Amino acid sequence: MNIQRKYSLPNCTLLLEGLSDVTKVAQFQELRPELSILVNAECYISGCNQPLVGGREFFESLVRTVSAYAQEFLSNVHNPQAHNRESELVELQKIDSNRHRLIVHLEPISAGVQSNPHIKHPPIQIDLNTVQLFDLVEAVDQFFADTQTLPELSLELQPVTRRYGNTSQAVIRQAVPVTLGVSSLAVAAVAFSLIPAPPVRPPQPRTEVQTNSTAPSPPPTATPLAAVTPPPTATPLVAVTPPPTATPLASVTTPPTATPLAAVTPPPTATPNATPTITDLETLLHRVPEITDASQLRALNRQVYNQIHPAWTSRSVLKQDLIYRVGVAADGSIVGYKAVNREANQAVEQTPLPNLLYNPANRERTPNEPIAQFRVVFTKRGILEISPWRGYTAIPHVLGTKITDAHLVRDLNQKLYSTIRQSWGGKPTFTRDLKYRVAVNKDGVIADYEPLNQSAFDYFRETPLPKMFQSVYGSNVAAPDNQEPLAHFQVVFKPSGALEVTPWHGYQ
Amino acid sequence: MNLSASLTPFNSPPAETLPMILDTLPEPAISSHGCPRRARLQIDLILLAIEALELGGSEAVLTFAQELDLKEIIKNRVNLWRMRASNPLRRAHIRRPLSITEAKALVVIACYLARRLTVVIRQLLMIAQQMDEKQIPLEQNLRLSNYLERFRAHFKSRMNPRRSALLALNSDEKLNELAIHLLGQLLFCTGTAGMQRLWIGLFDGEV
Numbered sequence: 001m002n003i004q005r006k007y008s009l010p011n012c013t014l015l016l017e018g019l020s021d022v023t024k025v026a027q028f029q030e031l032r033p034e035l036s037i038l039v040n041a042e043c044y045i046s047g048c049n050q051p052l053v054g055g056r057e058f059f060e061s062l063v064r065t066v067s068a069y070a071q072e073f074l075s076n077v078h079n080p081q082a083h084n085r086e087s088e089l090v091e092l093q094k095i096d097s098n099r100h101r102l103i104v105h106l107e108p109i110s111a112g113v114q115s116n117p118h119i120k121h122p123p124i125q126i127d128l129n130t131v132q133l134f135d136l137v138e139a140v141d142q143f144f145a146d147t148q149t150l151p152e153l154s155l156e157l158q159p160v161t162r163r164y165g166n167t168s169q170a171v172i173r174q175a176v177p178v179t180l181g182v183s184s185l186a187v188a189a190v191a192f193s194l195i196p197a198p199p200v201r202p203p204q205p206r207t208e209v210q211t212n213s214t215a216p217s218p219p220p221t222a223t224p225l226a227a228v229t230p231p232p233t234a235t236p237l238v239a240v241t242p243p244p245t246a247t248p249l250a251s252v253t254t255p256p257t258a259t260p261l262a263a264v265t266p267p268p269t270a271t272p273n274a275t276p277t278i279t280d281l282e283t284l285l286h287r288v289p290e291i292t293d294a295s296q297l298r299a300l301n302r303q304v305y306n307q308i309h310p311a312w313t314s315r316s317v318l319k320q321d322l323i324y325r326v327g328v329a330a331d332g333s334i335v336g337y338k339a340v341n342r343e344a345n346q347a348v349e350q351t352p353l354p355n356l357l358y359n360p361a362n363r364e365r366t367p368n369e370p371i372a373q374f375r376v377v378f379t380k381r382g383i384l385e386i387s388p389w390r391g392y393t394a395i396p397h398v399l400g401t402k403i404t405d406a407h408l409v410r411d412l413n414q415k416l417y418s419t420i421r422q423s424w425g426g427k428p429t430f431t432r433d434l435k436y437r438v439a440v441n442k443d444g445v446i447a448d449y450e451p452l453n454q455s456a457f458d459y460f461r462e463t464p465l466p467k468m469f470q471s472v473y474g475s476n477v478a479a480p481d482n483q484e485p486l487a488h489f490q491v492v493f494k495p496s497g498a499l500e501v502t503p504w505h506g507y508q
Numbered sequence: 509m510n511l512s513a514s515l516t517p518f519n520s521p522p523a524e525t526l527p528m529i530l531d532t533l534p535e536p537a538i539s540s541h542g543c544p545r546r547a548r549l550q551i552d553l554i555l556l557a558i559e560a561l562e563l564g565g566s567e568a569v570l571t572f573a574q575e576l577d578l579k580e581i582i583k584n585r586v587n588l589w590r591m592r593a594s595n596p597l598r599r600a601h602i603r604r605p606l607s608i609t610e611a612k613a614l615v616v617i618a619c620y621l622a623r624r625l626t627v628v629i630r631q632l633l634m635i636a637q638q639m640d641e642k643q644i645p646l647e648q649n650l651r652l653s654n655y656l657e658r659f660r661a662h663f664k665s666r667m668n669p670r671r672s673a674l675l676a677l678n679s680d681e682k683l684n685e686l687a688i689h690l691l692g693q694l695l696f697c698t699g700t701a702g703m704q705r706l707w708i709g710l711f712d713g714e715v
Contacts, residue, residue: 071585073549074693076708097689098637129637130692131630134699156700159536159711443650445631471638474633483627 291372298396303332311352315382333358543603552595560659
């Protein structure tokens with residue numbers, strides 16, 4: 001049985017494909033079978049067109065090196081494991097305190113394919129900034145924490161032995177460029193890696209901050225039928241994982257028993273996969289309270305949309321509308337789903353739902369966590385519709401504290417207008433108003449935006465909003481920051497090119 | 509009767525048991541009793557960076573000590589101050605060892621505080637990165653300059669400039685670099701295994 005595991009962060013996605021050991025599977029019919037044989041590993045890094053791809057040797061080397069380099073970054077003590085050119089396919093070099101060079105020596109291709117077996121591939125080099133490096137480390141750590149994927153590989157941290165340790169003043173010294181030993185080693189290593197380079201250049205990393213050029217899934221096979229939807233290739237990286245802030249404080253909570261575990265693709269038939277999920281959602285709903293507050297539902301509705309929309313790539317293959325009832329925890333993670341119509345049951349693999357089920361390794365769940373239910377419809381025209389299962393009981397309000405000072409609101413209003421005005425130009429292709437709710441903090445930095453009408457959903461890429469949001473949060477689908485007081489505005493982009501920004505007066 | 513007697517330990521664990529949360533951090537295989545010099549320095553600097561990010565950061569340390577059941581180890585403000593003054597670079601350096609347990613408690617709290625600040629940390633790092641690429645001085649960003657200014661002020665008021673280790677940090681620019689580097693380290697503390705990584709790293713080169 002083919003199994004996929006995905007660990008996604010805003011700047012890095014690790015995708016593992018493999019098989020489970022047949023003898024073990026026979027013994028335990030697990031919902032989330034163990035990936036015990038790794039076939040293929042892919043690592044997508046934002047700003048880099050090509051994923052790093054390899055087999056088990058590459059992957060093991062990657063996790064060893066990344067883990068060792070993370071330790072070096074935290075302690076400022078040279079960690080030999082991170083720079084082992086002789087025996088590792090992957091190495092990491094420090095360029096300065098905010099730039100880190102990931103070097104991958106490709107596995108030799110079998111002689112049959114290669115016309116001249118003596119040609120050595122030049123190593124691939126990718127320069128990461130600290131945030132990108134962290135996302136890579138975090139993806140690796142989430143893999144380590146996942147006991148159902150290659151359980152024999154686990155996080156083993158050991159202090160570097162004294163032999164390698166620098167003087168005890170390393171912390172301070174690093175503030176002055178780099179300790180001399182490390183930097184000269186790095187220079188030597190970089191210089192050495194350039195010597196055998198033949199004219200064929202490795203894919204050069206692009207330096208823009210733009211993070212969404214790499215889609216974690218293979219490009220869709222066909223473009224959507226309905227021209228109104230933005231092309232799937234343009235959608236940002238799926239950030240299924242909530243930011244680490246969401247981790248609950250108590251790290252000793254026992255894992256819940258009733259939560260479903262499944263990220264299996266593709267099982268022999270769709271039915272056995274759907275069955276456990278059905279029971280799980282139902283059991284779950286019997287045991288836990290349901291979220292019914294209209295405002296919270298509205299916020300969750302968006303989070304669910306933001307998860308599913310970019311992940312739904314093959315939009316034109318559906319013959320029928322697929323309808324699901326989806327259970328969502330308060331942090332927006334999808335904890336269960338149930339097919340509502342028969343087609344939905346059979347075609348669940350054509351939706352991104354199985355892949356979006358929360359990964360239990362990412363965070364621990366509190367038992368009896370309340371759940372919200374949504375009706376999720378994948379229409380055959382390629383449109384995604386999400387609404388609360390029981391509708392809204394009241395008019396929803398925007399959650400969180402608000403900035404009320406009239407002067408400040410007026411200032412922010414002007415500031416927001418000029419920020420958007422400056423970055424919005426060109427001739428609009430849409431023919432109807434695009435209406436958004438946009439929230440900013442007291443400094444005028446965008447904290448959240450929400451499309452209010454259908455054309456706003458369809459043409460959001462024409463507005464500067466996703467870029468503004470992404471430049472602050474690293475991803476276009478990051479959970480909005482609502483810890484500080486915000487000022488909310490209604491922003492209307494008109495087909496004439498006019499822009500309107502007015503204080504928010506609630507949902508209509 | 510015997511049964512009820514044997515149950516007692518479960519209901520009231522003996523007072524000397526350490527909070528369970530500290531068990532996630534392994535005992536380092538070091539010979540000396542207290543923490544090595546670099547560990548004491550690093551813990552204090554990490555906390556200093558948190559204080560520069562968040563007003564009232566040192567109060568938050570005490571609040572979290574309470575919440576995480578570490579009150580037995582970090583009892584009060586004076587106690588916390590004495591632990592941090594074990595940093596050899598402090599003006600008010602106290603020749604007192606920092607025990608492994610105390611260090612663990614501080615690391616746990618620092619990581620919880622960092623997690624709470626994840627969004628801010630990420631944003632500031634992204635801003636710093638972008639300004640760096642565009643060759644704009646970091647001070648031109650209001651939020652970043654607030655952080656850097658506060659960090660420099662804390663650092664200058666608390667560290668002893670006559671220490672030879674600090675002679676290299678003689679300019680605002682170098683302190684800024686240190687502040688940004690600490691920000692990156694704080695980001696790493698927020699991760700799934702961040703706490704363990706920070707902890708193990710404290711003993712690099714010491715075993």
